[in-house]
Amino acid sequence: MTLPAVRSNALTVDVEDYFHVAAFDTTVSSDNWAKLPQRVERNTERLLEQFDHSQAKATFFILGWVAERYPQLVQKIHAAGHEVASHGYNHAKASVQTAAEFATDISRAKALLEDITGSAVTGYRAPSFSIGKSNEWAFDALAEAGYLYSSxxxxxxxDLYGTPDWPQQPYKRPEGIWECPMPVLNKAGKQWPVAGGGYFRLMPYWLSKKCIDSYLQQSTAPYMFYFHPWEIDPQQPRFNAAPLKSRLRHYTNLHRMSAKLDRLLHDYQWRTVREVYQAYFV
Known part of the structure; x- marks a missing residue:
């Protein structure tokens, strides 16, 4: 099958620092985050330069903790024509928060980002894709807080997340909010993750591209890619006390990520979630 000559895909960045990741929850206390070397600002600025060179636009799901410390970074993202969206405030999984804690977290992050940019923030992504059957009430909270969509x-x-029996296409929830699930490739009776993240770093580029192309042939829904600023930073401090599995997931191929990202930006057309999914949201 011949792919369309031009098909816009959604490029997304979860803006958090290397010490925020869930893999290090048991290694690094949030009480010590501010004491650690901060690298998120420069890494994100490097991404902005990379995106500008490729004329790519992206949705940045920004952690409130980061936005509060680097408001000028949020302004720079907004001024460059990218979409500013919310990743919550404290990077706490939605699945470990109470309904009240979650509502406070997402409202605090949204208000903070809107104060910095002067524009409405309508998108949200839960840390570690942590909304599922056990906390569907999160969609009520998101709708009440004024979000339009969730990813x-x-x-x-x-082993850390997953809703394999939930819709694979964008759909409007009964609570009134759109959910845009991460794309999967249906092959050999299984659903394979093809949305980037650690898989993109671990696999050779040709295989990632083959999976993306197969998805574009198979699905009429938009393709969405995600990653983090720390993934282009092989010089980041190392947490040697973290579990081996966490270290392997986090540190493998960091030195190759920037070049692979260049190839990805060149091979496909990238736009914001709001733009790519607009036909659903109307």
């Missing part, structure tokens, strides 16, 4: 579910089987 907080991944219909795969995974």
């Amino acid at each position: 907080s579910t991944y219909p795969v089987v995974h």
Whole structure:
């Protein structure tokens, strides 16, 4: 099958620092975050330069903790024509918060980002895709807080997250909010993750591209890619006390990510979630 000559895909960045990741929850206390070397600002600025060179636009799901410390970074993202969206405030998984804690977290992050940019923030992504059957009440909270869409579910089987029996297409929830799940490739009776993240770093580029192309042939829904600023930073401090599995997931191929990202930006057309999914949101 011949792919369309031009098809816009959604490029997304979860803006958090290397010490925020869930893999290090048991290694690094949030009480010590501010004491650690901060690298998110420069890494994100490098991405802005990379995106500008490729004329790519992206949605930046920004952690409130980061935005509060680097408001000028949020302004720079907004001024460059990218979409500013919310990643919550404290990077706490939605699945470990109470309904009241979650409502406070997402409202605090939204208000902070809107104060910095002067524009409405309508998108949200839960840390670690942590909305599922046990906390569907999160969609009520998101709708009440004024969000238009969420990108907080991944219909795969995974040891840390996953909603394999939930829709794979964008859909409007009964609560009134749109959910845009991460894309999966249906092959050999299974649902394979093809949305980037650690898989993109771990796999050779040719295989990632083959998976993306297969998805574009298979699905009429938009393709969405995600990653983090720390993934282009091989010089980041190392947490040697973290579990081996976490270290392997986090540190493998960091030195190759920037070049692979260049190839990805060249091979496909990238726009914001709001633009790519607009036909659903109307």
